[in-house]
Amino acid sequence: MSTKGTHIPDWLQVPFAGITPAPTQKKGQDLFPTGNWRSIRPVYRDKMPPCNNACGTNEKIQGYLDLVKRGKYLDAYALIKEDMPFPSITGRVCYHPCEQACNRGKHDEAISIRAVERFLGDLGQALPKDVVTAGAPTGKKVAVVGSGPAGHSAAYQLARLGHQVTVLEKSPKAGGLNRGGIPDWVLPQEILDREIERLEQLGVTIKTGVEVGKDVSWDDLAKNYDACVLAVGLTEPNSVRAEGEDKKGVLYGLPFLRDIGMGTSTVKLGPRVAVIGGGNTAIDCAREALRQGAQEVTMITVEGNKDEMPCVPEDLHDMLEEGVDLLHGLAVTSIAGNGSVEALQLNPARFTGVVNKSPIAVDRDAAGTRFAVDNVIIAVGQHASLGWLPAEFKNDRGTIAVDAFGRLGSTNFFAAGDIVQFGGGQPLMVVNAVGDGKRVAFNVDRVLRGETLQPRGMFIDVITDLKRMNMTYFPHFPRVPQALLQPESRKRTQDEVIQAYSEEQAVEEANRCFSCGTCNACDNCYLVCPEPCIIRADRSNGLYKIMVDYCKGCRVCIEECPTGCLEGVPELDFDTGVVRMDTAFAISPGLHGRQAEQLRQVPNLPPKDIVNWK
């Protein structure tokens, strides 16, 4: 009997005929660690969704859409609040670069991210107490000059980090551009009031009617505070350099809106109003003019057509719906009238695209046209008023010169928002100012804690190629439209034009999200794994576990991952010959590992006394 006296050691005891617990169970995988056959290992490697990347303050958009899908609204709200203080505001006013970047736009229609953000922002507004609390006190005092988007954001983040923040605002009411630059029918004042209240609840002191350079000096700031964030914005309207600009009835965009926002406006518009400019402020002015009683509003732009206008297309569309006329390719060369405005002299002009001293070429030799008006609102940008700033920190664009961290030289002064003017010198949008305020606040915090400032140099893998995802899983489905008040009924009132999503609409819209490049716990890998060796620990991002001792690297999960967050990583680096496979003769606490241990124990040379060797 050949099997007489045979003995199977404990560590090689395998179940009857190899019939084992299913590999879904730990014991089953320990017994058969077949992972060392693998040449490709699936790895969950979340990419940057394009929306998060495009957002001026890098909100975790995919993350909160995913939470909305699952009905976790409060968690979603808290997630936005990490990157920005007021989703109720950006949910109304944002120019939503996220939606322009949204991959779903290449498939059918981009996700209506702003509408979902507003849904969450309004939810936050309705909470009796905000979810955000001030950080542990650091004992450091920080002044924030300006309470617009950048200042608000910086003050909010600094308070969260535990600093004692004082906001200095020169206007009688806090809010800056949020209040003075955005009409009520886009952002009702009570929404902003509530957000400012929330900021105060974080322990931030807001002093209104305090103007830097007048009520408080540079030296006062340096002396009384450990650090200071300058977020004063661009307050002074640009001129069109036309003759007669000093006539009565000539208004400027931001002051026009600001006075209405602050409740200090005394303007009575005549029936015919012209708005000069093609940007967002000009559009707001034109629409506000209708609401202030103008009968005929005409917008005059140097841009040759609608597409060239530097504005949010939806707002332009809504403006045209309300009956504003558009004249393109014209510039005002003089303003005629006897004391008051009576007509504009318009000459052909074009935008040269050069962002410097004279970006507009006007044909002054042409005959030109006379355009009769009662008022003209000039909205062609604004510039800074920095008389109080030491000259060394001014740059040639007339704004504050800062380093890569938003810092003024080696001082503890930082600047954020429009007054810094990142990029091409164009004014920032609200969300970009918020992001700027956030990043600067973090740097202020590092300086106050004595930490080194690190420039952002991380490689970001933004997933923009639909081929990296599996589009089979996303049937075409149109976006949920946001209701609008009818143009005829809205154009004479201050009622909010764009209506909010209901809960059902918000969930339906969030459900359209691809979760580009990011695990959203869809269970697909768990279901398609043929072995199966994917463990579902929890229904949350990135919480699947791949039992690498068992995974043979068949790639099915990678191919079938709808979001493209699973990647195949080669186990063998064929270029260098380096074995990265930690399972080859490996490895696991399973049997194969035991054998590897035994192999290592075999001596290099046979012993001399081979007969008695054991």
Added chain:
Amino acid sequence: MADKKRNVRINGCVAAAQAAKYADVDVITAYPIRPYTATMMALAQMVANGELDAEYIVADSEHSQLSIAHGAASSGARVFTGSSGVGVQYAYELYSPISGSRMPVQMMIADRTLDPPGDFGSEHTDALSTRDMGWLMGWSCDAQEAFDNHLMAFRIGEDPRVLLPQMVCQDGFFVSHITTDCELPDSGQVAEFLPPYKHPYPLDPRHPVSHGPQIMPEQGPPLQLERARAMEGAMPVIEQVHDEFAKIFGRRYDPWVEEYMTDGADVVFFLQGGHGVTARHAVRHMRERGAKVGLVRLRTIRPYPTDRVNEVLSKFKVVGVVETNMGLGSVSSGGSLYAEACAALYESDKRPLVVSFMAGMGGEAIVLKEFYWMTNKLLEAQKKGKIEKRTHWVGFEE
């Protein structure tokens, strides 16, 4: 359906079908090839008539046939299948997996010569080529023995100490298609002898397990060792089952070898299967004429009864192995049974001379005259004390 004990005259194929019916098999998988087809025809009729409640599955090939049998057995079913000749070969991939997963599938073999050219006649090569795949294996020589062997094989293979598949073989046509007297038992006897089958680890969605998972190299040897243990462990079970069979049915078989007129014999034939019937007649005729010749018929070749073959064949001076199979380029350059016999005798103190006869090839009958001719060769070797040559091709030599 209760059957009464009765005597019938049936062929080997029908006997095998009857045994499957008495065993109340759950699943039958079929694919036609002569000569075993008659078994499946009989079973199909039984299922159609409602005599047997079983899943009767016609596969698209022998490979599928055995695959289905494997799967059905994994679910805990008692499975019956079968084949002949090249059909046996086509399913070859499945033999080791089925025994390796310890599924006691039963397979009926009615031998057929392997191609080419197409030859319906019996030759044991088809089944013998799979002899080391971990299946219990033995040959019957008539319908009654076939019926009995099938019934016993179920009992042996399904024994929890064994759990191995079984090939119950019979010569094509000589056994499969020649009707002989056969006693079919009372259903009650079978119920007493063969308990309902219960596999210890059937597939069950409520208790998921892996059957046949991929393993690491070092996990192979323990599983092979366990299969070897099962094969060896089957030997006492086989003896015990033959005893119980004799008690219940009244027919006693030696589980390993049938000795016919070996008392005082100097030379014996060593063979398997249906030619044993002719051999008995030839031996009796020659005994009547004074030749001291006998017959040793091997009933079970897997597990191979090495000690028993050693003990039995050592009693004689010369052993003539009648092959009925092809072992091209083998030890004897004839068949493969010679090597099995010689190996068993190697450790014997009284090692007999061994001669191999290539006879019954291609399904030809081995006629009495040829047995006389072979006996002459054996006696000559005994007289001279040495063999003339290792292998004789009977019918092609003077």
